[in-house]
Amino acid sequence: MRRRVTPAGGRRAGAAAAALVLGGAGVLLGVAAAPAQAAEVSFATHCVPPAGIEPVDGTTKVEVTAPATAKVGDTVDVVWTFVQAASKNPDIIDLPANSVQPSGIVKAAGAQAADIAMQGPRENPAIPKGAAMVLSAMKGSLKLTTPGEVTLTPDAYTVNAMSTDTKCTPTETVQKAATIEVTPGDGGTSSTSPGPSNTPSGSASSSPSPSASASASESGGSGQTDFTGKEVQVPYACKTPIGDKSATSPVQINARKNRGSYDLTVQFKKSVMDSPADIPKDSVKPSMEVVLGGADKGTVHVEGPTNANDIKSGDPIEIPDLTGTYKPGASGTSTLSPGVLTVKALGTTTTCTPQKTEVSLTLDTTQQPGGASGGTSSSGGSSTGGGTSTSGGLAATGSDDHGALKALGLVAGTAILLGGAVFTFLPGRRTR
Template identity: 75%
Template sequence: MLGGAGILLGVAAAPAQAAEVSYATKCVPPAASGLDPVEGTTKVEITAPATAKVGDTVDVVWKFVQAASKNPDLIDLPKDSVQPSGTLKATGAQSADIAVQGPRQNPAIPKGGAMVLSDMKGTLKLTAPGEVTLTPDAYSINAYSTDTKCTPTETVKSAATINVTAGNGSSPSTSPDPSASASASASASATSTPTASASESGSGGSAGGDDGGQSDFPGKEVSVPYQCKTPIGDKSATSPVQINAKKDGGSYGLTVQFKKSVMDSPATIPAGSVKPSMEVALGGADKGTVHVEGPANTKEIKSGDPIEIPDLTGTYKPGASGESTLSPGVLTVEALGTTTTCTPAKSAVSLTLDTTEQAGGAAGGGSSSGSGGTSSGGASGGLAETGSDSHSTLKALALVAGTVTLLGGAVFTFMPRRRMR
């Protein structure tokens, strides 16, 4: 973080100066957030040496004195999940764009709490004698793999001036902080268009007639188009799901798996902060729903590590005799203090069973009396990545259910507010 080995080559021993400047700013959230651009005020402090000589490489520091708003009342931001980057303009005796960036280092920021952004650092090699002024320019705030881009909407006053004395200079150059380069993360899109697949109209895996002692009934993978209610609005996405059953007397143990590859975590997710569940929809001879759920994540998921969603399990006690169907139903994911609820836009039968009515079974309109279970230790599925593949899958729900990917662009929605210290 010293800004390059050039700092060791003899920066003049001069006192550093720190100057504060504020300016009107327009911030554009990622397209995935569905939010309009907003305006606010940025207040920063720029620190640089008061004097130096040609040939020196000097450190410059951008400190956020005041962010344009508090953290919106949408989601708690985990510790070390936010990273700022930006550009300082050098003018006067020499002109250069100085790339500055801060570490992904912040305290946990609660909903409605004051934004805390790390100091951004960069370096400048001085190439000509005279006064060099430093002026803050555009910057980005990266969280959950998305960028909110902020640009000045007025002429910004210079924040610091370096008096450069003669020396052995060289051609103008800017040396970026070697610890990190300016953020160039593409905005993550968590919205995908539901696309019906041929498997949706199929009858799914079937266990018809006399089961002949069969106990395991694998279902059929079906693509389910979901309409999701998230803390930042309505979203649509599609995910492949499979329902399997294991007969136990007159009842069935159900396991619901989300198929295909999982996504990498865009930020560190604390243990015990994510809890998925589903209401499996019954049809055919039987009616009602069966509640299945998965355990909360037992370990912290570090940024960049794969996210895996556990199997959702529960018990189905038939309430009718005949051919009964099971389809993925309403999916609920509680994560980081928020709830996302997704309802299938189209029914897709994954499994058909030849059932026998049981006392206190599901037939009617309510949930099955069977209780939800925990992961049985079988193969874990994962909500697949949203992308241009044929599934256009449910990254919007990838474990964090709209609180990470969908809200990544919303947590830095800058609202017009009075200045706060």
């Protein structure tokens, strides 16, 4: 596939980009800009897969393509095409189509030094266990600032397979793969900037935090029945046989007064990623232990329904609202915070623990018989009330609690980043 791109400043494009073949996959990619050039380079590489899988030492072969000439002020496209990845798919599972995404760094040196962030789309054929990895071409961009010779050299890269990372690092000096001759510009700002789809997202900033003016709604005022909590950013830590995982998820706790108790609704505000595999209906069920603090103590169990429909590979996954009932066990000002999050999927359990307590809702409570404070039920009990855990409650969920994390079940090796926490799912064909 070939296409013509007119570089900045009105120069006529030379021969359009070189067509690059993605090793063995038969995927052709056109590269933008004036006469493009590339040379295949190979380098010894050390790859560290997820925990539980032995590191691999192999050889990476790539082509880096860029314009042969450009001028100061241009933004040029740089493409990294894998001829051979250093590691194969481990002998554990078959990787489904469109479940693998590469990212990495190309180092610019010479007249201009920079680390160019590269990323490829999550596009791949199904890869059987033990087979060679087939990785999409990665693309990045560089704005040229200085006249002279700029060299491009591939460096470290990461292979993300369904939210698990294999990190690969060169173990020898890598030869330059492309050179750009940069001429002085005319002072203008025109460039051959890539479109949004060409911008690497590996270093995207985190989601904005809630407004500083937001605060927990307190249960004041005569006759008030509905109480809206504030959205809080909850840092979850998950432990799994394929590596520790952590992510921050926005969560909000709301309440509706029901006589002396409160009907709770826990909402995950962050949209979730697309599913990398088919997930059958009624196979995924989330729950949480809401942490009580202030006047009250213990936890309140809330849970959501199972997925009502099949989730096809590539379709979005959503965390439903989690609901339960809080019966106060103390009079005074009580706080509610997101606690331990659990997802059960086809006989497996995944547990993620907040690294710190973030209060979402504050209520003025009145003690009810059999309420939460001083209760003896363990977390994860009936949804009609809460109780203290055997360690005296979950209000303190700092680093000292990490030893209590449950080992997460690895089901067919399929890990999905769901609402900021890591859960495991079974693709539906076989159990490991």
